[in-house]
Amino acid sequence: MNKATNPIPIALAVVVIALGTSAPARSQTEDLAERFLRGEVRNCQGCNLAQTNLSKTIRKNARLRQTNLRGANLSESNFEGAYFTCARLNDANLSNSNFIFANFVDADLAGANLAGADLRYADLSGADLTGANLSGAKLDGAKLWDAATIYDGSQDLDRIERSPKTARLRCEAGDS
Structure with missing residues (x-):
C-alpha cells in the first residue's frame, strides 16, 4: 500500500529554512568600509565611516573621496598622500596625525x-x-586656495599658498 505524503508540511519546511537562512542585504559600500577598516583595501570612496575609531592607523595614499568621516577619530594616524576630496570630516579628531601631501580639496x-x-x-x-x-x-607649503576659515593668528600665513578665489561646488557636480 502506497503511503501518500502530505505536501503542506514539506512546503512549510522549505519556507522556514529559506527564511531562516536569509541575511539582510549588505551594500557594496558597507562591505568596502569593513574591508577598509581591516586594512584590506585603500579605496573606500563614498563609504560611511562616521564616528569610527581610526586612531593610530596607517593608511598612506588611501582614497576616501566623498567619504563620511563625521565625528571620526583619526588622531595619531598616518594618512600621508591620502585623498579626502569632498569628504565630510566635520567634528572629526585629526590631531597629531600625518597628512603630508594629503588632498582635502573641497572637504568639510x-x-x-x-x-x-x-x-x-x-x-x-x-x-x-x-x-x-x-x-x-x-x-x-599647504595650499589653502578658496578655503573657508577663521584665522586665529596662531599660524604663520607667509608660508601658505593661497588665493582669493570664490568657493566652488565641485563635490555636488562630481568634478573633483
Missing part, C-alpha cells in the same frame, strides 16, 4: 580638531575649516 573640516597635525604640502583648496582647531598644525 568644520569644527575638526587638527591640533598638532602635519599638513605640510597638503591641498586644502576649497575646504571648509570654519571653527577648526589648527593650533600647532604644520602648514608649510
Whole structure:
C-alpha cells in the first residue's frame, strides 16, 4: 500500500529554512568600509565611516573621496598622500596625525580638531575649516586656495599658498 505524503508540511519546511537562512542585504559600500577598516583595501570612496575609531592607523595614499568621516577619530594616524576630496570630516579628531601631501580639496573640516597635525604640502583648496582647531598644525607649503576659515593668528600665513578665489561646488557636480 502506497503511503501518500502530505505536501503542506514539506512546503512549510522549505519556507522556514529559506527564511531562516536569509541575511539582510549588505551594500557594496558597507562591505568596502569593513574591508577598509581591516586594512584590506585603500579605496573606500563614498563609504560611511562616521564616528569610527581610526586612531593610530596607517593608511598612506588611501582614497576616501566623498567619504563620511563625521565625528571620526583619526588622531595619531598616518594618512600621508591620502585623498579626502569632498569628504565630510566635520567634528572629526585629526590631531597629531600625518597628512603630508594629503588632498582635502573641497572637504568639510568644520569644527575638526587638527591640533598638532602635519599638513605640510597638503591641498586644502576649497575646504571648509570654519571653527577648526589648527593650533600647532604644520602648514608649510599647504595650499589653502578658496578655503573657508577663521584665522586665529596662531599660524604663520607667509608660508601658505593661497588665493582669493570664490568657493566652488565641485563635490555636488562630481568634478573633483
